[in-house]
Amino acid sequence: MTHVFDEAIAVTRLDADVHTVRATTHPAYNNMVGPFGGITAATVVNALATHPDVLGDPLALTVNYVAPIAEGEWDLALVPVRTNRTNQHWTFTIDQGDHTVATGTAVFGVRRDTWADTEPTPPEVPAPDAVDAVDFPDFIAWAANYDKRFVVGGFLDGSSDDSTTTMWIRDLPERPLDFPALTSITDAFFPRVFLRKGAYAPAGTISLTTYFHATADELAAQGSRPVLATAKAARFGHGHFDQYGQIWGDGDTLLATTHQLVYFKDVQA
Amino acid sequence: MTHVFDEAIAVTRLDADVHTVRATTHPAYNNMVGPFGGITAATVVNALATHPDVLGDPLALTVNYVAPIAEGEWDLALVPVRTNRTNQHWTFTIDQGDHTVATGTAVFGVRRDTWADTEPTPPEVPAPDAVDAVDFPDFIAWAANYDKRFVVGGFLDGSSDDSTTTMWIRDLPERPLDFPALTSITDAFFPRVFLRKGAYAPAGTISLTTYFHATADELAAQGSRPVLATAKAARFGHGHFDQYGQIWGDGDTLLATTHQLVYFKDVQA
DSSP states (O other): OOHHHHHOOOOOOOOOOTTTTEEEEGGGGOOSSSSSHHHHHHHHHHHHHTTTOOOEEEEEEEEESSHHHHHHHSEEEEEEEOOSSSSSEEEEEEEEEEEEEEEEEEEOOOOOOOOOOEEEEOOOOOOOGSSOOOOOTTTTTTGEEEEEEEEEEETSSOOOOOOOOOEEEEEEEEEOOOHHHHHHHOSSSSSSSHHHHTTTOEEEEEEEEEEEEEEEHHHHHHSSOOOEEEEEOSSTTTTTEEEEEEEEGGGGEEEEEEEEEEEOOOOOO | OHHHHHHHTOOOTTTTOOTEEEEEGGGGBOOOBBOHHHHHHHHHHHHHHHTTOOOEEEEEEEEEEOOOOOOSSEEEEEEEEEEEESSSEEEEEEEEEEEEEEEEEEEEEEOOOOOOOOOOOOOOOOGGGGGGOOOOOOGGGGGGEEEEEEEEEESSSOOOOOOOOEEEESSSSOOOHHHHHHHHHOOOSHHHHHHHHHHHEEEEEEEEEEEEOOOOOHHHTTSOOOOOEEEOOSSSEEEEEEEEEEEEEGGGEEEEEEEEEEEEOOOOO
């Protein structure tokens, strides 16, 4: 049986042109307005990773959310800009009908053996089994596809002076971690303004950038066990805030770092 | 007299097509190999900010460095993807001759009045006058255009277990801060692998993303006084590392956050 995540990130390559693929929004990954941004990003990574000309694995991804994505089909045009000896640069555009709804860039590459070190350590947290799983309201459909256990900064637990969320998260039902799944998880933090205000507010990601530190072997070793995801904002103001996050695997392995810029409006009193 | 930075970021708009501009590398901003990435990014911001159709000020910029940029002219093709009510999405490509040397995306927008807060505080540091200015070797030409005062993590001061650099930095000679200058400063950290190893290593930025939190008024108020720039890596390995940085202005104003992915090779023993 196909996992719902694999249904959602599926792409059809048009025979005539390997650089254009078609995807379809999946109702199981809808957000409050339009699809969850993480599933869109994951679909792009899937389309690139399965491209016949791809070199290696994802290193960097930027997705700009240009306009609302409507439910239904969308077309992804991939431009292979250049393949170097160890990395490969892409740009892409997502269109629906006659208008563009997203743009972005991606870098794939080959991992070489070099000196290595990870400087930060993950937050000290209880084991996943010691933290309760939390459900989001039904109108945040995508969240039902994740087992989420909040250590700090839970969903609408009141207002907070600190925008940090740290959570255990894995696909539900269980699914072995891979690059598309990791991509989606880097966007799986609810908007930091909800946490600060303890309330919903109109908000949406404008630009998402994720760097993939994990090797394919590290993802395979993680299997379907939960990862530890932590994120916080630095500055809110003038209708925008940023978010910086880290995704940690077993053995204090830093799988990804991620940065996004989010649009928000004040909640009406 | 024109400031050398303004010479370096100058663009010529081709009359027939406002979406294509020509720039020229400036020897004063050369790096060890090719131009300093910060000046390329600043030139893109300048080209967008002076575009007749621009909306507001920069919010987000991603530049992917695809191939070495040779000394001489380069052509920047700007694509205005969509203008929404409060923001505007662009993509761009930089070509030299018949090949692409950089790609990227930018978001500009209008700042609205909203709830505001900055969560982190800048590092506690001595005043700029209490820290010595440091010169880099002559073959890192661009660095001569900055007054750099390292509080921690100076240039080739020995190896370190911590990749953090915190420095006071301003243009040299003095120049009032604006969005292009801020853009350049977000790339003005030398490669974190130099700091960890206490030695040069082949290294170069693959992808740079900067979020602009500052308003134009905040930049104007900063004038030509130094900003406090701090950055560190999280994970080194497999030929790459990331860097996350913050740029602080007077009054604990967070002007920008920045994230980049860098390629490196091991130093030969």
